[in-house]
Amino acid sequence: MHKHTQLYIDGTWVAPAGSGLAEVLNPATEQAIGQVPLGDERDVERAVQAARGAFPAWAATPASVRAGYIQALAAQLEARGDEMAALITAELGMPVQWCRSIQVDGPLEGLRHYAELAALMDEVREVGNSLVIREPVGVCAFINPWNYPLHQLLGKLAPALAAGCTVVVKPSQETPLHAFLLAQMIEAIGLPAGVFNLVSGPGAKVGEALAKHPLVDMVSFTGSTGAGVRVAQAAAPSVKRVCLELGGKSALLIAEDADLAAAVRYGVQDVMLNSGQTCTALTRMLLPASRYAEALELAVAETASLRLGDPLDPESFLGPMCSAGQLRTVRDYIRIGEEEGARLLCGGVAVPSGLERGFYQLPTLFADVDNRMRIAQEEIFGPVLCLIPYADEVQAVQLANDSPFGLSSGVWAGTPERALGLARQLRAGQCFINGAAFNYRAPFGGYKQSGNGREWGEEGLAEFVEIKAVQC
Numbered sequence: 001m002h003k004h005t006q007l008y009i010d011g012t013w014v015a016p017a018g019s020g021l022a023e024v025l026n027p028a029t030e031q032a033i034g035q036v037p038l039g040d041e042r043d044v045e046r047a048v049q050a051a052r053g054a055f056p057a058w059a060a061t062p063a064s065v066r067a068g069y070i071q072a073l074a075a076q077l078e079a080r081g082d083e084m085a086a087l088i089t090a091e092l093g094m095p096v097q098w099c100r101s102i103q104v105d106g107p108l109e110g111l112r113h114y115a116e117l118a119a120l121m122d123e124v125r126e127v128g129n130s131l132v133i134r135e136p137v138g139v140c141a142f143i144n145p146w147n148y149p150l151h152q153l154l155g156k157l158a159p160a161l162a163a164g165c166t167v168v169v170k171p172s173q174e175t176p177l178h179a180f181l182l183a184q185m186i187e188a189i190g191l192p193a194g195v196f197n198l199v200s201g202p203g204a205k206v207g208e209a210l211a212k213h214p215l216v217d218m219v220s221f222t223g224s225t226g227a228g229v230r231v232a233q234a235a236a237p238s239v240k241r242v243c244l245e246l247g248g249k250s251a252l253l254i255a256e257d258a259d260l261a262a263a264v265r266y267g268v269q270d271v272m273l274n275s276g277q278t279c280t281a282l283t284r285m286l287l288p289a290s291r292y293a294e295a296l297e298l299a300v301a302e303t304a305s306l307r308l309g310d311p312l313d314p315e316s317f318l319g320p321m322c323s324a325g326q327l328r329t330v331r332d333y334i335r336i337g338e339e340e341g342a343r344l345l346c347g348g349v350a351v352p353s354g355l356e357r358g359f360y361q362l363p364t365l366f367a368d369v370d371n372r373m374r375i376a377q378e379e380i381f382g383p384v385l386c387l388i389p390y391a392d393e394v395q396a397v398q399l400a401n402d403s404p405f406g407l408s409s410g411v412w413a414g415t416p417e418r419a420l421g422l423a424r425q426l427r428a429g430q431c432f433i434n435g436a437a438f439n440y441r442a443p444f445g446g447y448k449q450s451g452n453g454r455e456w457g458e459e460g461l462a463e464f465v466e467i468k469a470v471q472c
């Protein structure tokens with residue numbers, strides 16, 4: 001049991017003002033594996049005051065010294081990486097086959113990059129009689145989801161520390177344990193008191209109190225579009241900076257000249273990874289009508305080859321959904337898809353045999369999907385892939401862009417030139433060509449209702465920077 005009864009505020013573990021503890025379940029077993037405090041507005045107040053108090057000295061700390069703390073944190077995380085990965089597998093359900101590399105090593109690489117980028121804070125640009133200098137935004141609140149919990153936390157924390165900001169972190173209630181482990185690492189590296197503060201608790205209470213707090217200069221939120229809108233509304237009266245990283249319904253455009261077997265295989269695996277609980281998942285596969293029947297066969301065969309099961313089994317590709325609520329949402333959408341007239345190729349709402357305990361969902365494919373159907377327009381956040389035929393590339397691009405979201409996209413084509421030509425036409429913050437890898441040095445974020453900020457890379461640092469022009 002990971003039993004946490006205290007919050008990390010002002011460099012020390014303190015008893016929460018809020019009463020009660022929230023249980024954390026292992027979604028594979030439905031057993032409690034931990035507890036964290038249910039903080040409230042008084043804990044937020046204490047944490048924000050601590051962050052405010054620590055800000056002037058931290059902002060004035062040389063960037064090279066801040067970079068040293070980032071490196072020390074990276075060393076801690078590397079040394080305790082297996083422990084972190086095991087914890088995330090236990091609280092999220094992501095199989096061990098993926099958890100260390102995707103949930104720990106990837107964000108660790110991004111963290112290290114910010115030790116290098118911290119030096120940018122010292123750069124001064126001369127424009128005529130002005131010196132343009134960079135300064136940290138101030139006190140930042142981070143509100144995070146549960147699906148890639150450490151990735152989301154470090155995507156905000158690393159640039160904030162590099163810039164010289166102080167922070168208050170609110171993890172998701174489903175997966176808070178990784179944040180407590182990270183706080184232990186922060187304590188171990190001796191980060192100055194008040195620079196990092198951790199308050200767990202419900203979004204509507206702790207998240208809302210952070211978003212509206214007048215002494216918080218910036219709120220960086222990752223989560224659903226609905227909650228993001230509420231955070232922006234709560235933040236508006238104090239005119240704080242708001243960075244939103246929201247949902248998606250991304251398309252994979254497979255061109256007529258693509259290697260169909262490779263493209264379909266990639267597309268199916270992309271959606272089934274983390275049981276579909278990936279904001280960038282390419283959940284709409286756009287296929288040339290001339291090759292549609294062949295693609296359906298390939299997709300069904302690929303899906304059948306992916307093992308659903310215990311996340312501790314090294315052969316499992318998919319684990320359980322993160323929570324009972326998420327499982328219900330996914331099954332509701334599958335029923336909606338059938339009512340809308342989409343053709344269920346495999347999967348569905350049945351309980352997978354032998355997996356009666358745990359929040360397991362069968363990987364599901366829908367064919368004959370019209371892009372205007374709800375299952376093609378709304379984020380399901382589960383292992384559900386819509387296969388949509390198109391007549392020509394003009395229509396394919398139009399279908400890809402016919403979405404309220406614009407987080408990610410993919411193109412698979414026979415030549416790099418053709419793929420790049422298509423990628424440029426897609427209204428999304430990311431595009432993955434022919435199965436290219438995620439890049440922690442490049443900016444990440446969404447168009448349209450997928451958000452308004454960028455994380456990772458230099459653009460991720462810019463989110464935490466104020467620009468001052470000094471005329472001389």
Ligand code: NAD
Nearest residue numbers: 144145146171172203207208223224227230245246247279
């Ligand atoms: P969610 O919106 O339910 O919760 C996210 C966080 O917001 C949680 O910590 C929650 O407690 C908090 N919260 C909820 N209501 C709040 C309120 N009124 N005020 C302040 N805080 C509040 O999302 P989730 O179910 O945890 O995560 C899944 C969603 O996150 C999906 O939509 C997914 O696409 C999105 N996501 C986006 C990205 C991205 O980078 N764009 C990355 C991962 C996940």
